[in-house]
Amino acid sequence: MELNRRTVIAGAAAAGAAATALGGTAHAAHGPGKPVRSLFGRLADGTKVHSWSLANGGTRMKVLSYGGVVQSLEIPDRRGRYANVSLGFDTVAEYVASSPYFGALIGRYGNRIDQGRFTLDGTPYQLSVNDGENSLHGGSQGFDKRVWDVEPFTRGSDVGLYLYYTSVDGEMGYPGTLRTKVTYTLTRNGDWRVDYEATTDRATVVNLTSHVYWNLAGEGSGSVYDHELSIAASRYTPVDPGLIPTGELARVAATPFDFRRAKPVGRDIRTAHQQVLYGQGFDHNWVLDKGVTSRPEQVALLRDPSSGRTLRIATNEPGLQFYSGNFLDGTLVGSGGRVYRQGDGLCLETQHFPDSPNRPSFPSTVLRPGQTYRTTTVHSFGA
Secondary structure (H helix, E strand, C coil), rough: CCCCHHHHCCCCCCCCCCCCCCCCCCCCCCCCCCCCCEEEEEECCEEEEEEEEEEEEEEEEEEEEECCCCCEEEECCCCCCCCCECCCCCHHHHHHCCCCCCCEEEECCCEEHHCCCCEECCCECCCCCEEEEEEEECCCHHHHHHEEEEEEECCCCCCEEEEEEEEECCCHHHCCEEEEEEEEEEEECCCEEEEEEECCCCEEECEEEEECCCCCCCCCCCCCCCCCCEEEEEEECCCCCCCCCCCCCEECCCCCCCCCCCCEEECCCCCHHHHHHHCCCEEEEEEECCCCCCEEEEEEEEEECCCCCCCEEEECCEEEEEEECCCCCCCCCCCCEEECCCCCEEEEEECEEECHHHCCCCCCCCCCCCCCEEEEEEEEECC
């Protein structure tokens, strides 16, 4: 099935009706309302970038048409006090100039591909190289740097956005025209669900994900090293100095990578383990025990002891990239006016494994004509 605007289900609501502003108080309405569009800024060529505000079930978020970026996501703590738990910026210019993928949709291929090269059906491909000698997150102009078409919807007790982007054949070196649809849904329970779909007219590789930086104490509040994290994974994929997987599926037992039981993120982050040294912290793919599943299953739990806020992640993907914000270096000022330093946010990116196109033993990321790429991740919040 070709994915385009005509595939939007009947009843998708148009934006624009006046609605209550999404403020910072804990007594805002918990029911669904129409997403509200506003002008966020313009790119250098004059292209408009819009912000969409939506709320449901006690969760409030703002999404940009630029990169599908989650510019803010607000949830209450144990006392009902709201905070934005997603790192980001206040202006389009900052996202264009210096964003380390804050809140963005990632494609065509999340994570790294060795030297930006792979061979598919006997044909070699050279991708855009933007991370040393490797290709990272789709190349220098990945999906995070594209303006997406956005359409709002209300569906029963849910509210959300459809985001569309068509990547032409050869873009960033990838074969095939890829038609992508991503659905952001806020449910009546306040869950944020992300459904990814894509089709192609030539064999290609696809690995879509979201790159939100989480700080459950509130963005700009300091380090997440005291957050407690558990990951349902007995193995991970060790990397070489360029952060490319070696191909080994190593056991986490008796290593800093063992998060099978919840522990503080910072407990082992300064351990003199070669893999921690390579990543300057954690920047690795965990091999989820459940493997690829037909429906999302819970794979991670993050908790901030100070606020009581929790984040549960469920997915049908086989991998989870845990990145502990190692390269935040104090040069970026966030939306709250505070400087972001190392460890001030972390990412939990549901995905297939890095460099899978060059690793036949890894779960395949190949998509062929007539197939539809589908994957889902659900973020559930609590306090």
